[in-house]
Amino acid sequence: MKQILLFTILLSAASPIWAQLPNYPVDDDRRLGTPEKPPQELQFIGFFFTRLTASNIAPENEFLRGQIIGRLFGPNSTTTVPQTAFYGEGRFVPLFVYRPSLLDGIAIFRGLFKVDVTWGDVNYGVGNNVGGAINAGTVNIQTLMANLELRFNQSWNVVIGVQRIFDNPRDPNVNTLQTNQTSANRLMFWGTQGVGISSYFNLSPVTTGRLGYYQLYENFIQIDDDVVLLMADAETRIGGLWELGGSAWYLYDRGQGEGGVSILGQGFNSLLVDYNGGARFQLGQNRYKGDVIWAGANVSYNREFIGGRVWASAMTMFNVGNLNVFTPQGADAGNVGIFGVTAHASFNYKYGQTNNDRVSIEALYTSGDANNVSDGQYTGVVTGNTWGSPVGIFSSHRAFLLFPDVQVVNRYYSAVHDISNMGFGTTAVFFNYFNNIVPNKVLIKLGAAAALANQPPSGAGQFIGAELNAELKYSLALFLDLGVSAAYMINGDFYDSPLTRPTDLGTRPKNPWAVFSTISWLMF
Numbered sequence: 343m344k345q346i347l348l349f350t351i352l353l354s355a356a357s358p359i360w361a362q363l364p365n366y367p368v369d370d371d372r373r374l375g376t377p378e379k380p381p382q383e384l385q386f387i388g389f390f391f392t393r394l395t396a397s398n399i400a401p402e403n404e405f406l407r408g409q410i411i412g413r414l415f416g417p418n419s420t421t422t423v424p425q426t427a428f429y430g431e432g433r434f435v436p437l438f439v440y441r442p443s444l445l446d447g448i449a450i451f452r453g454l455f456k457v458d459v460t461w462g463d464v465n466y467g468v469g470n471n472v473g474g475a476i477n478a479g480t481v482n483i484q485t486l487m488a489n490l491e492l493r494f495n496q497s498w499n500v501v502i503g504v505q506r507i508f509d510n511p512r513d514p515n516v517n518t519l520q521t522n523q524t525s526a527n528r529l530m531f532w533g534t535q536g537v538g539i540s541s542y543f544n545l546s547p548v549t550t551g552r553l554g555y556y557q558l559y560e561n562f563i564q565i566d567d568d569v570v571l572l573m574a575d576a577e578t579r580i581g582g583l584w585e586l587g588g589s590a591w592y593l594y595d596r597g598q599g600e601g602g603v604s605i606l607g608q609g610f611n612s613l614l615v616d617y618n619g620g621a622r623f624q625l626g627q628n629r630y631k632g633d634v635i636w637a638g639a640n641v642s643y644n645r646e647f648i649g650g651r652v653w654a655s656a657m658t659m660f661n662v663g664n665l666n667v668f669t670p671q672g673a674d675a676g677n678v679g680i681f682g683v684t685a686h687a688s689f690n691y692k693y694g695q696t697n698n699d700r701v702s703i704e705a706l707y708t709s710g711d712a713n714n715v716s717d718g719q720y721t722g723v724v725t726g727n728t729w730g731s732p733v734g735i736f737s738s739h740r741a742f743l744l745f746p747d748v749q750v751v752n753r754y755y756s757a758v759h760d761i762s763n764m765g766f767g768t769t770a771v772f773f774n775y776f777n778n779i780v781p782n783k784v785l786i787k788l789g790a791a792a793a794l795a796n797q798p799p800s801g802a803g804q805f806i807g808a809e810l811n812a813e814l815k816y817s818l819a820l821f822l823d824l825g826v827s828a829a830y831m832i833n834g835d836f837y838d839s840p841l842t843r844p845t846d847l848g849t850r851p852k853n854p855w856a857v858f859s860t861i862s863w864l865m866f
Contacts (some may be wrong), residue, residue: 378564385439388865392432393751398854400427402844407754409458409471411731413612413619413759414743415837415851420755422852430461431751432474435486439610448492452515454487454535454726456750471565471752486535491515498543506535511552511575511587513542523738523748526577526587527657528638530684530761533735540573546580558593558729559601559608569601569608569729570594588637589659595632595729608729610665618727619758622763624714625667628675634663634724638684647697653690658683661724682723682738683709684761694778698785702774704739710767710797722797723762723844736761741791742829743854744809749827757807758793764842767796768806785811799841805834821864829856 401410401421412418433456440451459474459482466479473480489503499513506514509527520531536555545551552575559569570593577587595609602608604615610632616622623630638659644650645755663680664833688704708723726733737748746756758768770793777786818824830853835851837843844851 351659353683362587373797376524380487381854383442385441386865387437387439388863389437390433390861390863390865391435391749391751392430392861393858394430395428395753395856395858396554396862397854397858398422398425398429398852399854399856400425402846409752413559413764414757414760414854415756415843416619417613417617418755419844422854424852429753430474432459432461433751437487450491450493452487452489452491453485456484456486457482458484460752474833475632476738498541499524501540501542505534505540507532507538507554507556507571508575509533509573509575509589509591511542511550511577511589513552519748521646524643524688525642525655526575527589527638527659528686528736528738529734530686531591531659531734532571532573532723534726534730534733536571536730538571540622544756545576546578549576550578551576559597561597561600564654567596567598567600568594569597577640583649585642585645587640589639590638593632593634593663593729595634598629599863602729603731606731608836610728612728614731615728615760616764618731618760619756619764620725620727620760620762621711621714621720621722623665623678623720624716625678627670628667629670630667630678632663632665634661634680636661636724647690647692647700650693654688655687656687658685660684660827663724677720678715679719680724681721682762683718684723696778696781698776698778700776702740702772702776704772705771706736706739706761706768706770708761708763708767708796710763710795711765711801712797714765720763720765722767725760725762727760732759734760739770739791740774740789740811741772741809741812742789742827743774743831743856744793744807746790749825749858753837757833763793763795763806764799767854769794783817785813785817787811787812787815795836797834799839800840802837802839803835806836807834808832815854821866823860823862825860825862826858827860828855830855 369598376401381568400423401419409834410418414420417452435456438453455787458471461474464472465475465477468481470484473482487504489501489505490500491501493499508514508522509532510522538557540554542552556571556572557572561567572592575589575763580586599612601605602614606614608614639736642655644653647653661682665678667675669675685707689704692700709721711720711722735744739745744757772791793806794804795806798804810829813827815823815825820842832853833850
């Protein structure tokens with residue numbers, strides 16, 4: 343409650359300043375100027391997605407046949423099998439936007455929901471990410487957003503309620519997922535939804551920013567045992583086609599692992615972070631109080647090819663923090679210091695007519711730690727995957743198996759599922775060739791990726807793996823696409839360690855592969 347009060351006071355103090363800003367247009371329907379007719383009060387936008395998959399990847403645990411998230415070959419029991427797995431999945435995501443004309447745009451309500459099913463899964467039941475068997479009859483809708491936007495003028499707003507938590511200064515209510523994937527911090531650290539208060543504002547025609555307070559976990563309301571995230575981000579055009587941005591975030595963790603996803607818990611010493619492919623701190627039965635700060639900067643040139651054929655970007659992020667560790671009886675057990683660094687760079691060249699006639703090269707570096715916290719120091723990267731699943735969803739690389747691919751429903755796994763790579767860190771490179779062989783109608787993609795662990799686990803090497811992939815997309819109609827994708831990954835000596843592969847395997851797993859077809863329809 344103290345954090346809520348402080349954030350409210352800061353917003354109140356800043357409101358008289360922001361209220362005097364000129365009415366610079368924001369990046370939504372108002373950018374078109376005065377409309378010919380008033381927008382509808384109730385607007386529906388939907389997304390329908392179906393994926394049919396053949397793969398040699400499957401979970402070994404029979405209780406994990408439905409929703410599977412996390413690191414390939416990790417605690418989610420996913421591994422390569424001698425058989426071929428066939429399955430179908432479906433997703434429907436409806437978004438409802440209510441803009442009452444009576445309030446003249448001052449108040450807007452948004453509600454976003456999701457229905458995920460695996461074909462033939464279960465029927466006549468209740469639960470998330472299930473359904474699809476004969477008779478259907480499953481209650482499986484999930485709430486992703488339910489928030490109120492107060493817009494006092496076109497320069498700034500306040501969003502209250504269940505909303506998107508992205509590591510980007512742009513308002514995710516009116517900017518596409520693709521923009522968030524390819525700008526600022528690329529959803530590497532935060533790419534989810536949660537409850538809180540945020541404000542997106544335009545300080546000038548070329549400068550945008552965000553302040554946010556998000557309550558990640560509220561346990562006992564009378565006790566200081568919460569997890570709270572504060573975020574501040576800004577970005578400005580510094581001249582020509584150059585953009586410069588910065589981020590500063592603070593996470594207050596007094597939850598001590600209480601709450602979390604299912605029985606996995608949450609936090610640095612939880613099963614959840616291990617499940618997600620992050621760095622689980624080996625604290626035993628000890629508890630902790632943690633504080634983490636992220637600070638970084640990003641720069642881009644000609645983002646999304648707005649003025650030329652070259653698009654380049656770079657970002658770096660430092661995470662620093664401290665854990666005060668104590669025994670279950672409350673005795674002091676020392677401190678754990680945190681210091682990690684992330685760096686990313688990308689280069690795109692548009693050689694043809696459309697933005698999809700291009701070649702793309704990306705590189706990622708995250709620092710690592712070979713001995714976890716045994717020396718009282720962790721020198722790796724921390725992301726939101728420590729507190730939720732999934733949260734850090736780095737996917738601009740367009741790999742399918744080595745790193746996460748967002749073209750999924752219930753089975754979302756990859757070899758390096760968190761950029762920390764289990765705390766060992768990684769150096770990765772990605773190459774993609776895109777060609778609109780029929781402009782805006784038929785698109786092909788050929789890709790390759792490779793990754794090393796910067797700090798190898800005991801008894802293993804540094805080479806995580808390499809991937810080759812290909813994709814064909816056909817636009818059947820406007821926003822209605824058909825696709826076929828394939829990927830093959832070569833496992834490296836990183837999996838020679840029992841720490842990185844299923845415990846019942848005496849050797850590294852067989853190379854994984856996947857072939858899948860998709861249907862996606864964005865409805866207006």
